[in-house]
Amino acid sequence: MNKLLSKQEIKQLETDLFLDLLCRIYGIDLKDNTSATLGRRLDALVAKYQKKSLIDLMPLLLHEKNFDEKVIEVITIQYSYLFRNAFFFSSLRKETFKQLQGLEKIKIWIAGCANGEEVYSLLILLHEANLLEKTTVYATDISKQALENAQSGILQKEIKKEDIENYNNAGGKYSLSDYFSFAYSKYKLKENLLSNVVFKEHNLAQDKAFVKADMILCRNVMIYFNHELQERVIELFNNSLVDGGYLGIGIDESLEFLQSASAYKQISYDANIFQKALL
Numbered sequence: 001m002n003k004l005l006s007k008q009e010i011k012q013l014e015t016d017l018f019l020d021l022l023c024r025i026y027g028i029d030l031k032d033n034t035s036a037t038l039g040r041r042l043d044a045l046v047a048k049y050q051k052k053s054l055i056d057l058m059p060l061l062l063h064e065k066n067f068d069e070k071v072i073e074v075i076t077i078q079y080s081y082l083f084r085n086a087f088f089f090s091s092l093r094k095e096t097f098k099q100l101q102g103l104e105k106i107k108i109w110i111a112g113c114a115n116g117e118e119v120y121s122l123l124i125l126l127h128e129a130n131l132l133e134k135t136t137v138y139a140t141d142i143s144k145q146a147l148e149n150a151q152s153g154i155l156q157k158e159i160k161k162e163d164i165e166n167y168n169n170a171g172g173k174y175s176l177s178d179y180f181s182f183a184y185s186k187y188k189l190k191e192n193l194l195s196n197v198v199f200k201e202h203n204l205a206q207d208k209a210f211v212k213a214d215m216i217l218c219r220n221v222m223i224y225f226n227h228e229l230q231e232r233v234i235e236l237f238n239n240s241l242v243d244g245g246y247l248g249i250g251i252d253e254s255l256e257f258l259q260s261a262s263a264y265k266q267i268s269y270d271a272n273i274f275q276k277a278l279l
Contacts, residue, residue, distance in 0.1 A: 011053075015042060018054040021061050026068040028142075029205055030075060032229035038075070045074045069144050077224065078146045080117040081157070082176070083166035085251055088219070089125060090171050091271035096246050097129045100214065106135040109213040109240065111204060112221035113139040116150030116189075120179075121170070122217070123193045128173045132196060138211055140202035151199045153189035155180070204233050209240040216241055220250040227257075234260040238276070247274045 005013070015038075023029045030038060042054060051057055060067045083089055100106050113119050119139045126132040141147050149156060159176065167176040180187040202210070204221070216237050222230050237247055238260045247264060249272045255261035264274040 014054045015039070018042070018058060018061075021058055022068065022071065025061055027206070028068055028072070028203065032205060032226050033075075033224055034226055037077075037224050041075045041077070045071060048074060072143050073145045076141075076143050076146070078114040078141075078143060078149075080114045080220070081166075082117050082155075082159070082163040083121045083170045083172075084117065084219075085271070086166040086169035088248065088251070088271040088273075089121060090169065091268040091273055092122075092246075092248060093125055093129065093171050095267050095271075095273055096215065097125075097131065099244075100131055101129075103214060104134070106131060106215075107138070107211055107213045108135060108215045108217070109138045109140065109211055111140055111202070111216060111218040111237075113141050113150050113199075114143075114146050115156045116146075116153070117155070118217065118219065119150055119197060120153075120155075120189050120193070121167075123189070123197070124167075124172070124176075124179050125170065127179075127193060132193070135196055137197045138200060138213070139197055140200045142201070142203045144201060147199050147201060151194075151197075153191070153194050155187040155189075158185075159187050204236065205229055209236055211240060212242055213240050213245060214242055215246040215248070217248040219248060220253070222253050223250060231258055231260070234258050238263050241276045243276055244278045245276045247276065248272065249274075 019031050046052075046054060046057065049057060049060070108122070110119055110122065116139070119137065123132060123137065126135055139150055141150070159180065164176050179190055179193065181190065200210070218233070218237070222233055225233065234255065241247060249255070251272055253272065255264060255274065263277055265277060267273050267275050
């Protein structure tokens with residue numbers, strides 16, 4: 001006798017089928033994202049296209065060109081702002097910039113760069129520390145739309161009083177407005193600051209290391225990953241960092257209970273900045 005499935009079981013089955021098809025067609029595996037957050041974002045995807053369920057979106061996966069990009073745009077959370085958690089940038093400047101000054105060339109990877117606010121914030125501080133000219137910043141994200149926004153240098157929001165306060169609290173030396181031009185109701189980062197940035201599509205869940213970096217910043221990204229995926233991502237970062245390199249993660253994230261954590265020492269507890277052990 002066939003068992004009738006509950007609504008919850010049906011929804012889980014629909015989710016599994018949708019994610020499996022997304023992976024089979026486009027090679028995008030989202031199954032290791034935390035289930036609660038992923039569920040909410042999938043509900044938002046269904047609502048955006050005014051469908052009854054994920055099953056109704058599967059024909060679009062099969063037949064609509066580049067529908068994966070539209071899925072990723074909704075599924076990923078592209079939220080940030082200039083100098084988010086100003087004390088992080090202040091600690092980063094105090095704890096790492098002096099050591100970076102001794103390097104002939106600097107490579108920094110910002111993983112999960114979203115719409116670019118994290119990138120712009122770091123570029124400004126590197127410029128003020130006279131480090132930008134010898135630095136290459138690799139800014140990556142899984143979302144093509146986010147990368148386009150970031151590469152444009154155009155802020156998705158206007159500069160507010162809080163942004164200026166965050167800049168000052170991060171140790172900014174001048175005026176935040178000095179770094180942006182304003183036209184057509186948009187703020188745009190000065191072109192010279194973006195000249196040393198390489199924007200690249202990269203999926204933390206599946207792609208391999210592509211750079212040997214002196215610093216990796218990945219803030220407020222792993223919080224959406226389950227434990228298994230966090231393990232893989234930290235191992236990826238471990239393979240991507242030079243010995244003695246720096247890793248910055250979100251203030252609500254942790255390396256605790258991760259196997260690769262033993263490779264790092266925490267140099268800032270409030271800001272969650274780590275240094276890879278020297279061998």
